[in-house]
Amino acid sequence: MVIAPAPSSSTRGLTGSHPYPVVRVPSVPMPRYRGLRLGLPSPKLSDALVAHAPDVVHLASPFLLGARGVALAGQQRLPCLAVYQTDVAAYARTYVGWGEATAWRWLRTIHNGADRTLAPSTSAAADLVAHGVQRVWLWRRGVDTVRFDPAKRHELVRKALAPNGELIVGYVGRLAPEKRVDLLAPTCKLPGVRVVIVGDGPARRDLQKALPEALFLGARHGVQLARLFASLDVFAHTGPHETFGQTVQEALASGLPVIAPATGGPVDLVIPGENGTLVPPEDGTAIAAAVAELVADPALRQRYGAAARAGVEGRTWAAVGDELIDHYRAVLAGPGVPTRVPVAA
Incomplete structure (x- = not known):
């Protein structure tokens, strides 16, 4: 099951169908960048999570919606994994002109509520650690080497x-x-x-x-x-x-x-x-x-x-997906079980 922000009214008919359940929650456009939408906490979130009964909660670039997700995972005693994808602090500096330190405090709270944070690069991992985020692991992205050739x-x-x-x-x-x-x-x-x-x-x-x-x-x-x-x-x-x-x-x-x-x-x-x-x-x-x-x-x-x-050529999405599944297994095993996850070439 995927819980995602509702699209804008102008693009609502373009979202298509999916081979898995998708729960849409209310969203608002990002200040000064209306093309990006931020999901908002909603009663739907709790109801959907309880009904689906997942083994693991995966938070993709958590900020507003993800903060509620990590709280619910804690309440339900579910293993939780957070993926750091967006430099929110830099966006605050660029688009708002202030709030960089506040953004990092909020991100630290969210990510430290998860059992593991996955960073896409060594630079991102270093930033997270420098700002007090714990349990940071490297998980790079894959690339479609058939399409891009x-x-x-x-x-x-x-x-x-x-x-x-x-x-x-x-x-x-x-x-x-x-x-x-x-x-x-x-x-x-x-x-x-x-x-x-x-x-x-x-x-x-x-x-x-x-x-x-x-x-x-x-x-x-x-x-x-x-x-x-x-x-x-x-x-x-x-x-x-x-x-x-x-x-x-x-x-x-x-x-x-x-x-x-x-x-x-x-x-x-x-x-x-x-x-x-x-x-x-x-x-x-x-x-x-x-x-x-x-x-x-x-x-x-x-x-x-x-x-x-x-x-x-070794960084296929299949290889990176297998790596992610190993991270799921690791958080399911619990914090007391050290699990090494190899990084795709």
């Missing part, structure tokens, strides 16, 4: 993106202030380079003004997204607040050299000199310099791309 590279797509044969540098992700896509401005000025931006969000209009040379494609999904990834030459990730960086991993699976900030989740994914380049966070000039190096050296691009693909 260098073989999906398509010359007609490349011709449409860069009619003059430019080297194509891509960004894929939400267009929001904290993603710092504006840092691609110096890269847009490089000769022989075409910047392609895939995604949507509240910052799109401002970014189109700031990056007039870039091609904005909007959101893409499924096979279309995979074909776009594989048809790029270089992937540039700009956000400094990523707990993991799933699009970085999808780019690696697509055989692309990656340029990313030397902070957060990308530090675990990008190996400088092997599959890409790490640059100082929030430094657009450094991103452009790294792109220029790859423009000038096709052999380096090819070597990085081959290593990128090879490095993620």
